Amino acid sequence: xxxxxxxxxxxxxxxxxxxxxxxxxxxxxxxxxxxxxxxxxxxxxxxxxxxxxxxxxxxxxxx
Amino acid sequence: xxxxxxxxxxxxxxxxxxxxxxxxxxxxxxxxxxxxxxxxxxxxxxxxxxxxxxxxxxxxxxxxxxxxxxxxxxxxxxxxxxxxxxxxxxxxxxxxxxxxxxxxxxxxxxxxxxxxxxxxxxxxxxxxxxxxxxxxxxxxxxxxxxxxxxxxx
Numbered sequence: 001x002x003x004x005x006x007x008x009x010x011x012x013x014x015x016x017x018x019x020x021x022x023x024x025x026x027x028x029x030x031x032x033x034x035x036x037x038x039x040x041x042x043x044x045x046x047x048x049x050x051x052x053x054x055x056x057x058x059x060x061x062x063x
Numbered sequence: 064x065x066x067x068x069x070x071x072x073x074x075x076x077x078x079x080x081x082x083x084x085x086x087x088x089x090x091x092x093x094x095x096x097x098x099x100x101x102x103x104x105x106x107x108x109x110x111x112x113x114x115x116x117x118x119x120x121x122x123x124x125x126x127x128x129x130x131x132x133x134x135x136x137x138x139x140x141x142x143x144x145x146x147x148x149x150x151x152x153x154x155x156x157x158x159x160x161x162x163x164x165x166x167x168x169x170x171x172x173x174x175x176x177x178x179x180x181x182x183x184x185x186x187x188x189x190x191x192x193x194x195x196x197x198x199x200x201x202x203x204x205x206x207x208x209x210x211x212x213x214x215x216x
Contacts, residue, residue, distance in 0.1 A: 008143035008184040028177040029152070032144035 001038040002063045004047060008032070010058035017050040017059060025050070064098040064115065073119040077201055081111020083131055084190030087124065087201040090117075107197075123214050124202040128195065129154070129161035135191045146188040149178035153195065163212045172199070 004024060013031035023043055026034045039047040039061070051059045065071055075090035086108035088096075096102045103109055118124055136150035153174050160166035179192025199206060208215055 006182070008145060008182060011144060013144055028145065028149070028182075029174065030144050030148040032148075032182075034177065034180075034182065 001040060002044055002047065002061050003038045004035045004050075005060045005062050006033050006035065007058045007060065010056045012056050012058075014055050017054055020050040020053065021047060064096075065094075065117065068115075071117060071119075073121065075117050076120040076122065077118045077124055079116035079118065079127075079194070080106075080108040082114040082116075083112075083135060084194055085109070085111045085114070086194065087128070087197040089201055090120075123161070123205060124198060125157070125205050125209055126161045126214070128198040128202075129157040132157045132191065132195055135187070139187060140185075143184035145178045146183045146185075149174060150188055150191055153178065153192070157195065160206065160209050161214075163209045163214060166210060168206070168210065175199070 004021075011032055013027075015027060015031055017033050018025045018027050021043070024035060024037045024039055024047075026036055028034055044061075047061055051061050065075075077087050077090050078093045079085050079087050080093065080103060086106070088106045088108050092106060093108075096106055098110065098115075100110055116127075118127060132150070132154040136154035139146045139150055141147040153171065156166060156171045156174065158164075160168070160171065175192050175196055178188050179196065181189060183189060205215065
């Protein structure tokens, strides 16, 4: 299963990722993403969206 | 291991084993443990930086931890959110707990869970939160007292 990874140094808590993929992303109390689970197969196509659209290019889909 | 340092000069409440990123262990539980990964592993602790802080029974573990947590939060390089914002907030909440100033324990536990799970850009928040989590466990009696507004230390 593919896994979303966050480059926390690049991340600026814009919050777009959680809008696009709430199934496996939550925000902590300061707006930074928490990846809650690996990306299941049926969600993999959609998981490319936050990686592509993150304004800080802080997301990576691994595997 | 305490004997090697000349033995305790006063009755002890707890030991912080492994330095500031280490683990608080009750002094009675730690008394006979050998200073090795295997010996300390049974106490859910480790050798870490190789340092041991002995907390006398006359001092308060929460006050001491709040001081360490503030230091570590201030030492954050500020390169990522969980560390820069998270540790600062946790240190503030610990200070409230140490002073008995209406701490929000649920919030503190929630932040400890959010910040210390390998999310930071480096391991600084993980180690800090690890130490803080052991504080809340070992000094659970003191936590209860502080919530009610007094300190036995």
